[in-house]
Amino acid sequence: xxxxxxxxxxxxxxxxxxxxxxxxxxxxxxxxxxxxxxxxxxxxxxxxxxxxxxxxxxxxxxxxxxxxxxxxxxxxxxxxxxxxxxxxxxxxxxxxxxxxxxxxxxxxxxxxxxxxxxxxxxxxxxxxxxxxxxxxxxx
Numbered sequence: 001x002x003x004x005x006x007x008x009x010x011x012x013x014x015x016x017x018x019x020x021x022x023x024x025x026x027x028x029x030x031x032x033x034x035x036x037x038x039x040x041x042x043x044x045x046x047x048x049x050x051x052x053x054x055x056x057x058x059x060x061x062x063x064x065x066x067x068x069x070x071x072x073x074x075x076x077x078x079x080x081x082x083x084x085x086x087x088x089x090x091x092x093x094x095x096x097x098x099x100x101x102x103x104x105x106x107x108x109x110x111x112x113x114x115x116x117x118x119x120x121x122x123x124x125x126x127x128x129x130x131x132x133x134x135x136x137x138x139x
Contacts, residue, residue: 007041008098012113014045019115023050028081040090043083044136048112050080051138052119062133063088092125092132101125109139 018026023046030046033039047059050073057074067085083091095101099108107124122137 007037007094008110010041011045011048011098014042015049015112015114018042018045018049023047023053024081027083030081030083030087033087036086036090037094039083039087040094043087043091044094047080047136048119048121049114051136052114056138058135058137060133060135061088061091062131063092065130092127092134095123095125095134099123099125 027043027046027050030039030043033042047061050056051059054073054075059071059073059080061069061071063069063085069082069085069088071080071082073080096106099106099110101108104127105125107122110121110123112119112121120139122135122139124135124137126133126135
């Protein structure tokens, strides 16, 4: 049976579930998820939690035309844990669906409940012929 639950709500549920974990360790396990949609939602939740906890200005995920995925945070010189290209594709599709972006680009603000508080995230998705990039800015 297919779960038709609202994906934004599911991200918030994962935020609550993972709020007390080691976010980077959990992000590194994303490729082991059997459900690609859950993997994408978990990654979005963990990225938001990590960004909030570490005072990140932004976290970006990009995939080039060869399928190579790169994840970075602006405040760090090193890359964050990377997932496989299939999970990255699902993350991009999930953000498109949550935010109602068209295929090539979009920019919006998303409110995310975090326990007894909330945070606003600016989501920006850009797609060019050789690269797709999602940027999560922490407002």
